[in-house]
Amino acid sequence: MGKMRKIHLIEWFKKPTMLRIIFLIIAQAFIALLFDVFGLGAGSIGSYTFLKYASIFSNASAFIILLYPPLLSSDGGIGVLASHLGTSLHIGSIKPSLFKNTKN
Template sequence: MEGRREWKGVAMMISNANASSSSSYLELTSRKSRFVSTLKQSFLALSLDLGGLLAGSIFLLFSNMFSVAPWLIMIYPSIISMRGVIGGFFSGRLSTALHLGTIRPTLLNNTRDFKILIFSVIILTVLSSI
């Protein structure tokens, strides 16, 4: 009788070990899938910043113009900071609208408020680049 109890205890320990190893395996695979997902999103965000490389290349092409008009160097930081102001405006309005529920968290088939927000950001970006 006592031998059966010992074997039951051993069997329970083995089943507990199997359960914990399967849960750790699931945890490991979910971590791996989260890492891959985060890596894809980061790569997408960084690849969209190729516009910054284009702007720097254009700036380099016109760098000889600074010898003719050195005051242009003083304007450049304000032009660059305007990009941050527009981004701050967009993120603030977008997060507030999402919180209030006036727009949906989708790119397509969204509300009129979302379209107005996107249009205003595009107009501000174009106007600040002139």
């Protein structure tokens, strides 16, 4: 009985109707929202820990100031690499596989 119900559910998702498309969009939005909530939780825990042990980190303030600009500049490089990868996948110069994904 359970296997038949599973097959029926898979067939339900294969037929795109407006209700099913809306359901899939809501499910994907909910998953994205969960990632945001987990990120807020991780940031809250990190800031609480940092403020709790701020006296220990006060000696490392110069080191933190030295690390801040490289962390900001790495964002641009990662963005360039990600956009290059996305464009290459879109135009077909690389295939979405782990090995042997270039033309030559």
